[in-house]
Amino acid sequence: MELSSLLQDLHLSSSSSSSSSEKPLPPPPLPPITELLSQLREKLIGASDRPSETSALIGRVERLFQVADPDWLFSAAPANQEGGWEELGAAYVSLISALIGCAALPLCEDDCSPPSASAYQRVPAQAATVCSALTALQGTLGKSQGGGGASVLLAVAPPTCVFAVTHFQEQAWTSSASRAAARCLMEAVLRAGHWRDSAHLLMGEEGRSRGILGGVLDVLQPHLNRDWWRHGDWVKCVFSWTLLQVTRPHLSPHLPRLLPPSLLLLDHHRPENCMLGVRCLHHIILHTAAADLHQFNRADVLYQALFTHLYSPEAALTQVTHTVTHTVTHTHRLSWFVRTSSWSEHKLPALPYSSSACSFSRSPVLPMGVAMCRHLCRLERVVLSYLEVKDPPEETSRLNILEVLEKMIRGAWPRMETRVHALLCCLLRLLVDVSSDLELSDSVRQQLIGRSCVCIKLLDACSHGNVQLLLQQLDSSCCSSEVLGYLATVTMATDR
Incomplete structure (x- = not known):
């Protein structure tokens, strides 16, 4: 079987056949999927400093998602079915984190200058390879009819979405090939969950489908602090893209997690980040109920933050700030x-x-x-x-x-x-x-x-x-x- 040979190539089969045996032995039993995913994760982490070996390993993982039986890929432990789905989802999330780590962006050394172009030299090719593997996983999830597939999909969709958004925008760390692969990945996510578009993906639809906005914010949360610039510009790109997709009434429940990063962008010394912060705050004001804005004195915080930019020497920033203040102030x-x-x-x-x-x-x-x-x-x-x-x-x-x-x-x-x-x-x-x-x-x-x-x-x-x-x-x-x-x-x- 192709799956057995693939597992042998990965050195992940539970037992090996003896070469001295006269009769061919039946294929060994498949290992538990959670155990297999854990071993794959360890291999990806171990090969992270060897690009050629990493690419080959990611290719085999992609092939595994394509040829394996979905009922085995998304099967939970029978002893504790409810806890088994959570364990299975966590195992897939860990594997996806390891895959994404293979195309990790370099950290910034300071807040004044981004990494050089040479630092991003290997990122587009690796990102395209990872996108291809994740697209295969999403395709298999879309074909799964059991409850395990739906549970795994909601677990893996947030980090997959964040990775796709990071690479389908035209940035210094992307190429035309990586952007095309990221767009294909996003389309695969939408098909797998029967979401109409990215806004439906994030917000969901009451009574029909769940959104992943909370999960996306969970992925971004460790990076949304005062030192966000160390992780690179991808953080602000993904955050602003996510925020601008969410409209009333889905924005208000997540306001405590969306407002502070927007204020951090507004408080940045680079004019383009300030402009982005103003745009995010304007979107929050337009799509949040007035009662929620006045709660905890948020309206006054917004006023004070915007007021300081009315004296900016940047004409475009001052003009945009004037427009936004019209919607928030008495x-x-x-x-x-x-x-x-x-x-x-x-x-x-x-x-x-x-x-x-x-x-x-x-x-x-x-x-x-x-x-x-x-x-x-x-x-x-x-x-x-x-x-x-x-x-x-x-x-x-x-x-x-x-x-x-x-x-x-x-x-x-x-x-x-x-x-x-x-x-x-x-x-x-x-x-x-x-x-x-x-x-x-x-x-x-x-x-x-x-x-x-x-x-x-x-x-x-x-x-x-x-x-x-x-x-x-x-x-x-x-x-x-x-x-x-x-x-x-x-x-x-x-x-x-």
Whole structure:
């Protein structure tokens, strides 16, 4: 039999036939599967420092999974059937850990630089070989009809899934061949458990199929600590892939295990890891009930963690953080740090005024209505500072901030009378600058002048005509005839 010869090649048969015997002896009885798996594990560990021998051994293990009878591969000890399934699952998990160890990634020496390309030289080939062996196991599990196959499948699916996800993404430690083998492995896992896709694999379906999210987190948990970078970038890749597959309501029960690693990513010094942390936190916020976020003060922890990145010199990181904070923070609290971060934009040359003013004009500060009055002091300083800064050639910053000013006047009109003088002076300076700026196109100039005149009309309405009295005191020698013509339209009608 092919299985007997294969076991002899592996030196794992329970007895050997005598060469001096005249008659061929019947094939020796098969050893208990748990004993066989334990011996295979020891051989794989012993050959880990000899790549050629390891590859040959993995090939024989793959052939064993292909030719062996599934009823023998997934048979538990008859004495204690329930405990036997657990023992069998643990034996397969140990063997899979040894197989995965044959394609282990090198550890990082420090947090500043990843391992060199030469360190990953042997990984893709070994990973492809391991994927092939695990695919054969999953194929046999899919054909098994007994209870042992289902029990073993739920035990081995989490480490197999983690290994497949590690190698099917385009990374420094993968090649086209290893990525293709890993994708085939993931497809084999889905077929074996009749899962529709990776999200169904993780979350399962109530009353029909179990998910493996808890098992995947058990595999990742030893690596999800403050020293995760020592294990390599594969940890963050697998964790983020897993988290982003899980949606409401399956995320909340695992929140205590998903939130801390996301915060660790956010707290990392590399911008790409911070961006990934923000993306993970955003996904958690969107797919977790508000009550669960407020439990144990988690919402405040999220707020404090995100707040520190509003002052990041990385423009992309600050923009993404602004977006996420809109979904987690109370309106008044959010308005405070939106205005605070806008007020400090001039200290960050990497951040363009136009993008910040645009996001500020869409922030939740403006729809607050009369409640905006409590924020007027800081809001006024932000608006005035933006109006003083040129943003050629499109002047997007000034156009956006004039829109903010218009909404601010309409929303907080009872408090505008005391601020008329400062705002009017800034708007008049803007009109004079724009009318004399020859670099601006006519369309941009007309937009700036039009929005400025609307704001002046609104200020006049809020101050009960006080703006007209101030304009009458204006020295006409300091303004061009064009500016005086625009101001004349303000005194003709008011919009209240």
